[in-house]
Every structure is written in structure tokens, then in C-alpha cells.
Amino acid sequence: MQSDKGMTIIVKKMTQVLVGIIVLFGVYIITYGHLTPGGGFAGGTIIAGAFILLVLAYGDDIMHLRVTKEGSSKLENLAIFMFLLFAIPGLFMIPSVFFRNYLPLGTVGELLSAGVIPLFNIFIGIEVAAALFTIFLAFVILKEEDK
């Protein structure tokens, strides 16, 4: 931790304090997406921002960043595949509709309600977070390679 990489000790300490809160806020925005303003896109971008803050503040060696990029790229593809997979059961019901809301709706305003919408929100959130983080990592890796 006491390495010369990244920014100064002030930025590192503030990042330590803030990153957990930012990720928690992103998770809150995603999971309460069907109750309060926000949803998968906004929350996913906030989580991606937390990871970008970590990379910017602490810095990292390029080999480790490459491994991280592979992981986030795979996670992104997996998330959109799950999004599609959860839409398919609607095809086997009557009336057969793609992206049908087939789970019980529950009471409007409760956390566990709105059928499949929270599930879709979570997968969209993972997908957006992984995609934006992958784009950022690709640019950082390119810059490191150019040096």
C-alpha cells in the first residue's frame, strides 16, 4: 500500500473512505430502481465510477489491469446473457410474449414487488458497470503500452 504508484496519500485515504459508500449507493439505486428514481443504468454507472476512482487513485501495474479487463469483459457478456435468459420463460406462457412480466406482482411500493423488473434492473446494472469499466481499462492499458 505504501507504494509510489497512483496519487498522493490524501487522495488514497479519501478513496478508502468513499469507495465503499459509493458502491453501496449504486447498489441502492439499482435495487430500489422500481420504487425511487434511478435504475440499472444510473446505478451501474455509479458502481463503474467507484472502480474507476480506485484505479485512478491507487494505480496498478499493467499485467494486473489486463486480468481485470478480461474479468469485467466476461462479466458484462454474462450479465446481458442472463438478461436475455430471464426474458425467455415468457415465451412459454399464454399469451406468449417475449419480456413478459411472469412473476407475481406483489404490492405496489414494497421492495419485493413488480415481478421480474428488479431482476432485470440488477442484470442491466451489472452489464452497464462492467461495460463502462472495460472501456476505461482499455484506454488506460493503451496509454500504458504507448509509453
Added chain:
Amino acid sequence: MEYIIGVLLILMIAGSIYTLHAGDLLSAIVSYGIVGFGLVIIFLFLKAPDLAIVQLVVEIITLIIMIAVIRNSSKEDLQESATIKVEGVQYVNLKQLLYFSGAVVLALGLMYYFYQSVSGLDVFGEHEMRMSQVYVEQGAELTGSANLVTGVLLDFRAYDTLGEATILITAVVGILTILRIKGRK
């Protein structure tokens, strides 16, 4: 409310004009942020908090990514002045004059057509089509979602959301492909 939005729009226009005339790329990108953040405030005034949140965070991430891209490459921009000095005599730069007058004519024409197309509509926000009427009235009970925007995005219009997510995937695949060719030499 219209006056506040008007002031914000003027600020955004000033920001984008400064972006064009900024000395280097970094200050151009930072001043371009005025447009995005002005749009956030306008969305809040128009009672669209969902859009405002998304616009805010996407604007920040875009700013970070752009700065990460151009941090080492802020070159001085070529400035073309309005007058040319040849052998001590000032001449008006004809090319510059042509561009300027063309822009003014285009802006006036666009303003005329926008006025023509907008003058027949209802007041902003009060115009409801038949389809959205159903969404607004029965959205909560049909989707079970208290937030109507999410209900429309992930239930009525979930197919569109799949398309949006696919666009993001395509962008990532494109960026990785382009950068990889350069990385392999």
C-alpha cells in the same frame, strides 16, 4: 420556469462556443461539461429525476474517460483570425466571413422551421397521446412498479432496453477491437 431554462440554455450555448475556441483539448473538454451539467439542471426543472441521475453520472464518467484519453496529447489548436495581414495592410478573411454568414443563414432558417413546427403543439408537458395515457393511468397496477419510468423501461418497453444494452456491448467490442490492433503492432 421557462425563463430559468432559457438562462441555462444561454449558458450552455456559451459553454459550447467556448469549447470551440479553447486553447487546448483539456480546457475544451472541461468547458464542454457545462452543456452536460446544464442539461442535468434542466431535467430536474422538467421533473425528470431519473434522466437527471443518469445524465449526471454518465457526464462525470465521460469526462473522466475523455481526460484519461487526451491527458498526454493536448496540442495547441490552429487559430484562424478574422483578418489577414499581408505586407502591413489588413484584409478581411473571406473564407471566415463565408463560414460566418453561412452559419447565420442556417441558424435563422432552422429557427423559422422550428417555430413553424412547434407553434401548432400544446404547452410543453401537457400534450398526452393515447398510448401514454394508458401508461400513466394503469402503469402502476399493470407492472407493479411504483416508479413509472422503470415500469415502462423494463416491462412495456423491455425490448428497447435490450437494444440499449446491446449498443453498449457493441461499443465495448468495437473499442477493444480497435485498441487491440494497435497493441499487437
